[in-house]
Amino acid sequence: MSDTKSEAAEASQVVISKQGDTMKLSPYTLFSSDNPGSMITSVHLKGDNYNEWSLEMLNALCAKKKSGFVDGSLPQPEEGDVNLESWLSVNSMIVGWIRTSIEPRVRSTVTFITNAHKLWENLKQRFAVGNKVKVHQLMEQLASCRQNGEPVIDYFGKLSIKWEEMQTYRPSPPCTCTAARIYEKEREDERVHQFIMGLDDSRFGNVVSSIIEADELPDIGKVYAKVIREEARLDSAKTREHTQDVVGFATRRDTNTDDQSARRDSREGSVSQGGRADFSSGRARDRVCSHCGKTGHDKNTCWQLIGYPEWMTERGGGRGGRGSNRGGGRGFNSGRGRGITSNIAHATTPHVSTVADLTPEQLKAITQIIQDKQSGSSEKLSGPFYEDYDWSR
Structure with a gap:
């Protein structure tokens, strides 16, 4: 009996802790600053951004070691379990965080569910229905994305946003065997091809040829660095040519001015020698x-x-x-x-x-x-x- 009381006391100490205390966090840990109305993510669920919202919410819950409440890995304890009260307290907090992150217009259509895992699955079922259509749209955008004269960093940024969004709809399989590494390499090569296909051929044609002719495609980071170096070299050459053109133009203008002055002086001298006064001078x-x-x-x-x-x-x-x-x-x-x-x-x-x-x-x-x-x-x-x-x- 005394052991049961000591375990319950320990559990209650773990549930609520003051900020700044050095302790090992557990799924049942709550701080005094936590409340159901807090925003633990900056992304609101609007209905058409479920994948972005779910990733941000899961990341915030993982940071708090509470992702098991929404993915079902930490179910509700049985009656009489010493952790039941702690679980119910943390579950209610997570339900409040989820509902707070939903826009009011969408929240009014969501049924109030007291279980965090069931609420999470309900939202997934309702708002993650257009994945196939979205994947098709993203693949079409990736295929048509081109540099069109803009800086490489801007072009690569647009592709990165689409790649990340595609990752939310087509996540990598949860496998740690050799096949997982092969699958990741294929996805990396696909991104490299998409990146170099959209580059301006007039400027980066030679770089693209050297990348394709390599025995093994480098990763996207090395390819991006190589293209950036080539862009810097081309910009430097263009700046040098522009400076030479400006200097040449200034030299020609000074020469023309000197020639005009010489011709004017010559005319004035001729007029003086001929006995005529040039009153225009x-x-x-x-x-x-x-x-x-x-x-x-x-x-x-x-x-x-x-x-x-x-x-x-x-x-x-x-x-x-x-x-x-x-x-x-x-x-x-x-x-x-x-x-x-x-x-x-x-x-x-x-x-x-x-x-x-x-x-x-x-x-x-x-x-x-x-x-x-x-x-x-x-x-x-x-x-x-x-x-x-x-x-x-």
């Missing part, structure tokens, strides 16, 4: 002639000193002017009329774009020919502009 616009005081040219290219081009008399025409030659240089006419022509030439120069680029020597030669041709004639300037001009200024 800021450099020419800032120049001031020390002889006539006008902008756009300097003393070396002043028409009053080196002479006027032929187009000046052709456009002006008419008689010669009066007065003296202020510049004292060579020109088409003497007197004040040439000064008027000079003013007109400098005023219209920005709009003249058809005059050929001539050297000072060529301009001098042309001026001499025109002077010889016009010698003795003073009626070279005519037209409304010259007739109306105030010659007394």
